[in-house]
Amino acid sequence: MSVTTTSLALSRLLDDDSSWRLLRADNAPVIAALLSAHLAGEQIRMPADELFEVLDHDLDRLREAGFELARNAQGYCAEWREAGFLVRRAAEGARGETYELSQGALRGIRYLDQLVEPRQTATESRLSSIAAQLARLAVDTDPDTTRRLAQLHAERDRIEQQIERVAAGEVDPLEPARALERARDILAQAEEIPADFARVRAEFEALNRSLRTGILESDASHRSVLDEIFRGVDLIGESDEGRSFAGFSALVLDAEVGADFDDHVSQVLEREFADTLSASQRRFLRRYVTTLKDRSAEIHEVITSFARGLRRYVQSHDFERDRVLKSAIREALAAGIPASAEVKPYRQTQLSLALSSVPMVSVGQVRLHDPAELDATAPVVEHEAAVANLEALRRLARETEIDFDELRAHVNDVLDRAGECTVAKVLAVHPATQGVASVVGLIALAAVQGVVADAVERVRWHGVDGVARSATVPVHRFTGRVL
Known part of the structure; x- marks a missing residue:
């Protein structure tokens, strides 16, 4: 394309593309940091009330750091939605609305992430991947059966040579540095798909x-x-x-x-x-x-x-009603063009338009003001703050929260001994100190960092009341250290 064509195309993008609009926004660093922290990770959608709450907290911290931010979270979300950074949708199965990142905002944030942490693309892993895919494409698209057979035979010979080397004990694992490079290249490609x-x-x-x-x-x-x-x-x-x-x-x-x-x-x-x-x-x-x-x-x-x-x-033939409405709007616009030369838009027309509906308000909703409700008749009691008891706070935390740090230590201890274990084996070595909460915590850890088998097993524990209990659950197996 010519320079003029390219310039015109980029000029349209400058006005229409939300990713470019994000990059040239006045508070682009703040916008990208806030949206990336709350909507670009594992959680891609948040209810409006929750998003406003966490953003207001972050905005206060940014103001303390010296950023000039005049609006509150709700005002900024409305601005970002109008700019095309956020998409607002009705919440499914509940009243309210949710916010999520638009496609353009995701592209802009990914570009900024690469500026902060540049990814090396000129690597042996990336070149090997490209070469392998290109070779595969050449084989799959070759109409000449002779050449395709020759290439497939060469590939078979190479695989057979590798099998012979491995069978002879000539195993040459990949070096840690090259393995890490390949793993990061895989991660870079994998991260592009969910986004x-x-x-x-x-x-x-x-x-x-x-x-x-x-x-x-x-x-x-x-x-x-x-x-x-x-x-x-x-x-x-x-x-x-x-x-x-x-x-x-x-x-x-x-x-x-x-x-x-x-x-x-x-x-x-x-x-x-x-x-x-x-x-x-x-x-x-x-x-x-x-x-x-x-x-x-x-x-x-x-x-x-x-x-x-x-x-x-x-x-339902709703489209027919919309067609009639669209036709009426077009006729009105067509009649307005010649009329605009004679009648100004702000001229009083003396036309009375009856509304299609009238808001109904019940008189029962009116509540009279009673000044007596504001009188404080009860005396104000002052309570002196006592010194917090650390052990009491720890007991309170264990009563209301699952102690995952303790559970991780128990699982890793059993893994160090056996190399592999299930939830029942962990409970057999380290009894549940929080009753059923410890059992639930172990199953939750295994569901995320372990594997679930088709078999079942019996888990046993003592409740906080000291009564022995048991349950049959699917086998949750830990195969590696939990984090």
Whole structure:
């Protein structure tokens, strides 16, 4: 493209692209830090009230650090939503609203993260991955069967040589530095997929709007969309975006693929070089398949909701009413253009317009002001603050919270002895000091950092009342040290 064409295209992006708008905002560092901390991690959506609360707390701390921030959290969220950084939606299954990052805001925050912590791409791991994919593409697209057979035979010979070397005991594990480089390259590629679900959802929303617009714009000679919907065709699921996502989702939901991925993650995290990875990176790998399944299920719900809404919109004939309204608006606008030369927009027309509805308020809602309610008749009692008892506070904390630090120490102690254990084995060595709360805590740790088997086992503990109890639960197995 010419310089002029490129400049014009970038000028449009400067006004329309929310990621660029975020990067050139006056408080871009503050905006990116706040949104990244609360909406760009494992939690991608928050209720409005909770988001306002945590943002107000962070804004107070930023003001103490010298940042000039005039608005409160609610005001900034309204501004960021208007700028395209946030998306506001109705909460599912409850009253209220939720906020999440837009696709552009996610792109901008990811770009800033790479500026803060640059990722090295000119690595042996990245080059080997590109070369392997390119070689595979060359084989899969080669129409010449002779060349394809030669390449496949060469690949088979190479694999057989490796098998012979391993069988002879010539094992040469990858060096820790190169293994760490490869693991970080895998993490960099894996992090791009969950963050891309915002773009997928935005594409389906745009497709839904496009189909609804096509229904309103269609006439007797262009009724293909209406006819297909009346026949029961799922236009959203059958679209290019829908088929592409269906293929991706089928692979994510494949039980064999998920099990293999979890096994490989467990094996990699047991290696010595994996200790160099941060706790958040190890947790990201352990929960990767679960995260993909959760995000895929969410997109499936969006597709289903759009498809049902589109079919209901057509079959209920609501689109005909909207067409009449649209036609009336167009006629009014067409009549207003020549009238604007004779009549000013602010001229009084003496036209009385009856509203379609009247707000109804009951007189029972009126409450008279009683000054006596504000009188403080009871004397004010002053209580002197006593010195806090550390042991009493610890007992209170153990009564209301699960002591995960104690549970992690118990699990790691049993693992150091046996190398592998279940929840029942941990309780047999270290009895539950908090009753059923300790059992629940161990199961919660194993669900996140262990594996769940198809078998069941019997767990036993003594409650806080001293009574012995037991329960049958699925086998939760710890295979590596818990963090």
